[in-house]
Amino acid sequence: MKQTLESIQNRLSEIKRQNLYRRLKYGKINGPYITINSKKLVNFCSNDYLGLSSTKITASQSQSSSRLVSGNDTSFMKLEKKLAEHKSQEAALVFPTGYMANLGAIPALVDKNTIIFSDELNHASIIEACKLSGAKLQVYRHNDVDDLEKKIKKFKAYNKLIITEGIFSMDGDYSKLREISEISQKTDSFLILDDAHGDFTVGKDGKGTPNHFGVEKKVDVYISSLSKGLGSFGGYATASNPVVDLCINKARSFIYTSALPSFLVEMSLSRIKQNRAKQQKKLEKNTSMFSSGLKQIGYDIKSQTHIIPIIIGNEKKTLEFGRFMYENKVFAQPIRYPTVPKNSARLRVSVTAWLEKSHIESALSVFERAAEKFKLV
Structure with a gap:
């Protein structure tokens, strides 16, 4: 058992050495924002693309069984x-x-x-x-x-x-x-x-x-x-x-x-x-605004969708980039191997209908400073 634990600790050490270590971040999401350690950030990591998740729900009894047994409500x-x-x-x-x-x-x-x-x-x-x-x-x-x-x-x-x-x-x-x-x-x-x-x-x-x-x-x-x-x-x-x-x-x-x-x-x-046309139109508008802004800064953006990767390559540099964004109140998570191939680490930015024009403009300002700091453009 001790040998197994030692092996696990060695594997964790190797993950850290390669800048691939992950740690859970506990936060509270509220509309376009996420609060982590009392720090309020604009959330560019949500998959709630149309911003529909705010509906209040009332819990009811769980099915507590397979649908083929007794849980097929x-x-x-x-x-x-x-x-x-x-x-x-x-x-x-x-x-x-x-x-x-x-x-x-x-x-x-x-x-x-x-x-x-x-x-x-x-x-x-x-x-x-x-x-x-x-x-x-x-x-x-x-x-x-x-x-x-x-x-x-x-x-x-x-x-x-x-x-x-x-x-x-x-x-x-x-x-x-x-x-x-x-x-x-x-x-x-x-x-x-x-x-x-x-x-x-x-x-x-x-x-x-x-x-x-x-x-x-x-x-x-x-x-x-x-x-x-x-x-x-x-x-x-x-x-x-x-x-x-x-x-x-x-x-x-x-x-x-x-x-x-x-x-x-x-x-x-x-x-x-429900009719989601309004949210879908806003998502399209936000995506166009944010993608165009990144291109004007000089980022090489090829995505035509609401998922916009900013590929940096080096894992350590990507972590530092993500930390800079966090410090400047933009939440955009670094994505590394094995989720993406080695040396293609990136920030995966997701645009949502939650965002207002002011959120996008302030985030673009941070991305512009980050581009200069990390010599990305």
Whole structure:
């Protein structure tokens, strides 16, 4: 036991040496602000993109059981019907989190005769799901449709499944969905899309990335989150009736866990029913204002979405950059390996509808001083 503890301490020391050590920050979120250690900062780390999470909720009894045992409150049926309509699909299935939706749905839909083609920058939940699935796996270069097509042609004998994100969580770029969906149809490959960061925020009525690109009908399975654009909690998958039925019967992260408390389901239901056009328009305006401001300062900004990475590279320098932002009342977390590749550390800035013009202008002023201090432009 002592040897095990010594080994753990050595591993922690190595993590610290590489400037990769993480520590939880305890804070109180209030609208566009977060307060940490009595310091009030403008929050540029929230995934509550439309600023919907302020609704007061009243707790109700927990389901305290799996939905297949005794925890299937009727509120789930109502929410799943709305989610299926939202994505123009036949059925939907709610999971406790978006991570669990990927972890359950992906392995449920494949077998040993399936080969998965996954973008190299897909979210950790997709990577873990692919590893657990038992299917063969081919990772294609990020958003490289030529590499994807070339890899698919090598494996004609297998059932083929392509997985990509709609908006990539750390780079903030759109997936090349038009081209990928064409390859999917041409090669008879099943297409799964994780649209956690595009759902409810882009496209007509917030219908997501495929709607934005006009390829809604070409996606076979949508997996998404209720905790980002919708500002609630949970995850879901939506697809044809047979696909959802198979998930009910085979998705282990659905079968073997307690259901969400009904008040969270009801909160999601109330928010999906409300008109979010005003918040979506404000998010677009804020994103444009902030991105343009960073470019004027001289930052190399390629993102066209509300997720804007400021890539610095060196982990230590990135930590120092983040500390400078914190000291100047801007909360923008440094992101390092293994979340992103080594030597591509960054600040992941997320714009929300919570922010007012004054928040953005004051933050840009801090980013301008940071650019000079760290010689980034």
